[in-house]
Amino acid sequence: MLEVRGLSVSYGGINAVKGIDLDVNDRELVTLIGCNGAGKTTTLKALAGLLRPAAGRIHYEGRDITAQPAHRLVRQGLALVPEGRGVFGRLTAEENLAMGAYSRADRARIEADRERVYGLFPRLAERRRQLAGTLSGGEQQMLAIGRALMSRPRLLLLDEPSMGLAPLMVQKIFETIRAIAAEGVTLLLVEQNAKLALEICHRGYVMESGTIALSDSAQALLKNPQVRQAYLGE
């Protein structure tokens, strides 16, 4: 579904991502783990069309999408839930969901999808008229995921969905990620919580200083002594 070859991304003179290869198969759950500053967010932004690669190719569903802008990729079913959520604080929860469907004209199905999001996140249904800026961190994360789902993604890129959340809320978010995957959405998940991410994903990549240091099945990475020491705190 996604084939990345030799992807490099720079900020001015700083090479944040240095020629990485990465694949995600249809209906697969893949995680990208690594320390702060490793280049995970930069990678996701380039895949989502928010940053222009300095080099390399990105193929999605067989088409070359390198350097295509984000709004066109969203229409092709590739959506990003950004780090730090980025909800519109002065709009209500429901208005935020409507923003996620801006590229669509099929009113009846948009309403059905909104109900589906409320089904996944009953808490958002209760707070649909509340300003997003007044929601808790966990509720804002639910809203950010819900908003991305409103574009009917086939490939969803998630950047640190558990960041800053209390343990119970982290559990809830991960349960929902599983539920979304069970509906047939393919996922590329960036997480600081490497253990949880590897427990729900099929495969994982370990990123270090802009390169892919390791890639293996999630099970193998969970058992890998290097990974256990560096990323699982063991």
Ligand SMILES: Nc1ncnc2c1ncn2[C@@H]1O[C@H](COP(=O)(O)OP(=O)(O)O)[C@@H](O)[C@H]1O
């Ligand atoms: N907007 C930016 N301008 C300049 N450098 C940046 C910018 N965003 C990130 N970087 C740098 O790029 C590298 C990778 O960052 P990032 O992709 O955010 O890492 P991660 O998500 O793995 O923590 C870091 O060295 C970071 O300082």
Ligand SMILES: [Mg+2]
């Ligand atoms: Mg990041």
